[in-house]
Structures are given as C-alpha cells and as structure tokens.
Amino acid sequence: SQTIHQWPATLVQPVGSPLSLECTVEGTSNPNLYWYRQAAGRGLQLLFYSVGIGQISSEVPQNLSASRPQDRQFILSSKKLLLSDSGFYLCAWSGTGGAIHEQYFGPGTRLTVT
Amino acid sequence: GQQVMQIPQYQHVQEGEDFTTYCNSSTTLSNIQWYKQRPGGHPVFLIQLVKSGEVKKQKRLTFQFGEAKKNSSLHITATQTTDVGTYFCAGKRSNTGKLIFGQGTTLQVKP
Numbered sequence: 001s002q003t004i005h006q007w008p009a010t011l012v013q014p015v016g017s018p019l020s021l022e023c024t025v026e027g028t029s030n031p032n033l034y035w036y037r038q039a040a041g042r043g044l045q046l047l048f049y050s051v052g053i054g055q056i057s058s059e060v061p062q063n064l065s066a067s068r069p070q071d072r073q074f075i076l077s078s079k080k081l082l083l084s085d086s087g088f089y090l091c092a093w094s095g096t097g098g099a100i101h102e103q104y105f106g107p108g109t110r111l112t113v114t
Numbered sequence: 115g116q117q118v119m120q121i122p123q124y125q126h127v128q129e130g131e132d133f134t135t136y137c138n139s140s141t142t143l144s145n146i147q148w149y150k151q152r153p154g155g156h157p158v159f160l161i162q163l164v165k166s167g168e169v170k171k172q173k174r175l176t177f178q179f180g181e182a183k184k185n186s187s188l189h190i191t192a193t194q195t196t197d198v199g200t201y202f203c204a205g206k207r208s209n210t211g212k213l214i215f216g217q218g219t220t221l222q223v224k225p
Contacts, residue, residue, distance in 0.1 A: 034212075036215075042217060043120075043202065043215050043217035044157070044202065044204075044215040044218075045215075046214075049212055059212075090156055102159035102162060103147075103159065103204075104159070105156040105157050105158070107155075
C-alpha cells in the first residue's frame with residue numbers, strides 16, 4: 001500500500017533562518033507531488049507541484065522553492081524565512097492513471113517562524 | 115484566475131441537525147472532489163463527482179454536482195459528533211492534475 005511521510009512534524013525557526021522540509025512517498029511510482037500551505041483556520045494554498053524528477057511548477061511568487069531530486073522525494077526549502085511563512089505545510093501525491101486522481105496528504109509540518 | 119468559493123465558513127449545529135456546505139466556481143470544472151480534515155489532522159479524500167447533475171451518497175452524506183458543473187454541495191443528515199471537522203471542496207482544472215481548493219467549512223457539533 002502507498003504511504004506518504006513528512007518530517008519534521010513541528011518546527012520553530014527564527015526569522016532569517018533556512019528551511020528544509022522533506023516529503024517521501026512509498027508504494028507508488030511516478031506520482032504527481034504537491035506542496036500546500038494552510039494558514040490557521042484557512043484553506044489550502046497550492047505552492048508547488050511536480051509531474052516528474054526535476055520538474056517543478058510554482059503557483060505563487062514567494063520566499064520558498066521546491067525540488068524533486070528523486071521520483072518519490074519532494075523537498076520544500078527557503079534560504080531566509082519570513083514571519084509570513086508560518087503555517088501548516090502539507091505534502092500530497094496523486095496517481096496519473098485511472099479516472100479518479102484523488103490526492104493523498106501527508107501528516108503535515110507545523111512551522112512557526114519567530 | 116480560477117476561484118472556488120465555499121460557504122459558510124463556520125457552522126455550529128446541535129447533534130441530530132442537518133448540515134450543508136456549498137461550493138461555487140467562477141469557471142466550469144472538469145470534476146469536483148470533497149475532502150474532510152479533522153481537527154489537527156490532514157485532509158482525507160471523500161468523493162469525486164464528474165458528471166453534470168451527479169448525486170452520490172455515502173451513508174448520511176449526500177454530494178451533488180450542479181448541472182452547469184460550476185457548483186456543488188455536501189449535505190449531512192442527522193449530524194453526529196464524529197462529523198466534526200473542516201470540509202473542503204476542490205475543483206479540478208481541466209487537463210491538469212491541479213486542484214483549486216475552497217476555503218473550507220468548519221463544522222462544530224454540540225452533543
């Protein structure tokens with residue numbers, strides 16, 4: 001069966017520090033991968049998505065970047081965090097075959113920038 | 115850009131009462147998905163609707179897709195405390211795998 005891992009679960013970082021969040025998927029190959037951010041009590045904002053290794057699409061201009069060095073690994077990074085980067089970061093994957101491309105979400109990382 | 119609006123933002127009901135959340139898109143959708151996020155958890159897929167006017171049921175949950183494929187609704191009959199959480203609709207852009215999520219409706223159920 002497929003599983004998706006995210007770490008760390010929680011993170012407190014000072015303004016100006018770097019960030020690296022990792023997401024890995026098991027049990028599937030060539031998935032579409034997504035990074036979302038959810039502000040407290042708000043909806044899901046799509047940050048990046050990837051359809052393959054090295055292929056990254058950015059949805060909104062921001063202080064973050066993403067990379068996909070391996071088929072089932074998706075990394076979210078920042079060189080210098082801003083206060084506004086605080087939020088709940090969710091990684092998700094979806095298949096590319098079949099009629100229903102539901103997204104499966106990881107447990108998320110709660111980031112607080114102080 | 116394409117937007118998906120969801121109302122209401124919050125709903126408090128007494129256990130046993132019904133609940134409905136509505137989702138509206140500014141453009142026609144190829145399909146719409148619904149997700150549930152429990153407090154402190156991550157979104158979990160509930161269902162996908164594809165056809166114009168489609169209605170699907172899952173026990174006490176009824177999902178509808180509008181005739182014009184621009185709106186959808188989720189109706190819960192006789193809510194239970196286990197229904198607590200935030201319900202998101204997500205419209206799929208045609209020809210891509212990307213979903214546009216609504217802002218969500220947070221349901222609180224008083225026992």
